[in-house]
Amino acid sequence: MKKYLLLFFAFSSLFAQKKTIDQRVDSVLALMNLDEKVGQLVQYTGGFDTGTRTASPKQGQIELIRSGKLGSLLNIFGAQQTRKVQKIAVEESRLKIPMLFGLDVIHGFRTTFPVPIAEASSWDPKLVEKSARMQAIEASSAGIHWTFNPMVDIARDPRWGRIVEGSGEDPFLGSVMAASRVKGYQGDDLAAANSIAACAKHFAAYGAAEGGRDYNTVELTERTLREVYLRPFKSALDAGAATFMVSFNEIGGVPSSANPFLLKKILRDEWKFDGFVVSDWNSIGELVPHGIAKDLKEAARLGINTGVDIDMEANAYHRHLADLVNENKVSIRDLDESVRRVLKIKFRLGLFDDPYKYCSADREKKTIRNEEMIKATREAAKRSAVLLKNENHLLPLKKDLKRIAVIGPLANSKVDPLGPWNQQGDSADVVTVVEGIKNKINGKAEIIYSKGCTIDGKSKNGFNDAVAAAEKSEIVILCLGESLTMSGEARSRASLDLPGVQNELAELLQKTGKPIIAVLMNGRPLTINYLAENIPAILETWFLGNESGNAIADILFGDYNPSGKLPVTFPKSVGQVPLYYNHKNTGRPNNPAHQMYTTSYTDFTNAPLYPFGFGLSYTTFEYSNLSLSKNKISKEESIIASIDVKNTGDLEGEEIVQLYIRDLVGSVTRPVKELKDFKKIYLKPGELKHLEFVISPDKLKFYDINMNFTVEPGDFKLFIGTNSVDLKEAAFSVLE
């Protein structure tokens, strides 16, 4: 029996095997005083020293831990550092309850993986799960118990900077990705030393902010909330997500930190979630400026009574919760319930059995950026890029080129490929495109690098040098996009154009007549119309992390055939936003031949630049023989849809076969199509695969006029194809 456990733990641990976690939680709860209970619901951030790149508790926090008044810290990491802090909790506090260390491990801890929207472009659930697993293994070795991820917010508005943190616009793809990430972080066993608790965030509809401005108001019907925005949360929960984080926004007048419809009715009553809910950073405090609480005390009362278990950084529970209980404004029963949920996760993580299990400096040393991590991030990076254009098979490049110009502000950037949620990533570990190409070419060609311009500056002083580099070369690789600080939290943009003078640089280089391949790095869809019309090849890479340049070189030189597809629509103009594939038909559907009096613009098209699900390969795929096992089914029956997909090109490759359904007439209107399934398949040249998809009743259900989730009889269309526009079509009916 370890010495840091109190007698009562020793006693209860003797029988721990026989006792359930709930019983163990109750036995701890029974010993806690009011301050200690409140302490479990308080979370503060440690301080980060940018010089030493280390984190440590801020002044006063150690004393709070010692007195049992602080149960959780965020932004404290490192095996030694967390051990030091944990030691105070389990050796010096009265009840020796272990601390919980949380961190935003969004796309990596030290090894930086592709940003989430990039990984979603892989449409590869196993890959995404593996990536999350690796992140968990690395972060847990550095003392982290809990990540504030996955971010599962559906985003239909690319102006919103946080679109980069999620999986795009579609609820089905978003749900698949949400489940993969939860499984990856939590592994098969949450109590394993290399598993970390996941946190589905931001609950809910944060991505629907008006005008794409971060933190802004959300107006949403319950139907759209449930059918679109909540689905990935439910999927995360079904995959076992241990925790949820509320969002900053209000929905229809009710901020999420005080929204009983979301937190009580849906999350607890309907979904039976038994993990804990954490606020977002000061989101309880923000109930005051929201105008729903008159002061912090009232905010604390609203937060806890609505079911926000942990207060991150608002100082509301720490200051006011005990008083609120004493004044009978918060019931001890509700307080106990919140404490129970927090203790339960600490038990499930195994922290009561061994509070130091995440604090091994030896494991940390062996794990951080080990070879397996680097291999995994390169693999993820290759599979996350999307080929948007490839005229006349310009790509893949031949390896016998003699002179290659690599141009642009992102061509040799060591920082931007880390992406906006770079955690402890180091720019020294980033392989740039210039470096990746050099690694690939291995001295056999001359690489001429020219920056051309900065990402968002106005100066064109570098243009001549860039043109000279292009003129000397056989081919130009032009790396354009956004900086890592242009997307992410609080980074909304009103323009979706390439910033600065980058477009002008592209125009100038195009005039040299050299073949150009545009490599994009960005955190959101961009209105790259000039590139789409004039540059023969475009590769969307988002931000691919540490192995960015190597992965891009793998693709450019054909060592990997790109297979990604867009998880989000690329508009042609910011004025079209929100533009998403699963929109409604309206009473006056858009008709490009007759814009007037149909839902359209008088001065612009409705068409996207690149539709949802779009992405090319170096090979081609032919779809044929779409057939259905039946054309008429009852409400309880399933249909099997089958299709043949053949690789008709000369290279092996992967295709993401997408299945969409449209319900033609309902008691409420239905989207023009909805993604219901997909399969990623690998085909050798000439190979044909016969695929089958099961359309079970749950794929046809929706919230009817009375908000019942049901299948309505009637006619349906089913589509299968390579993206949300190029589709084969079949029809079936559901009988009364």
Ligand code: NOJ
């Ligand atoms: C605020 C962000 O909205 C949230 O996503 C993040 O987890 C917290 N800060 C903690 O860093």
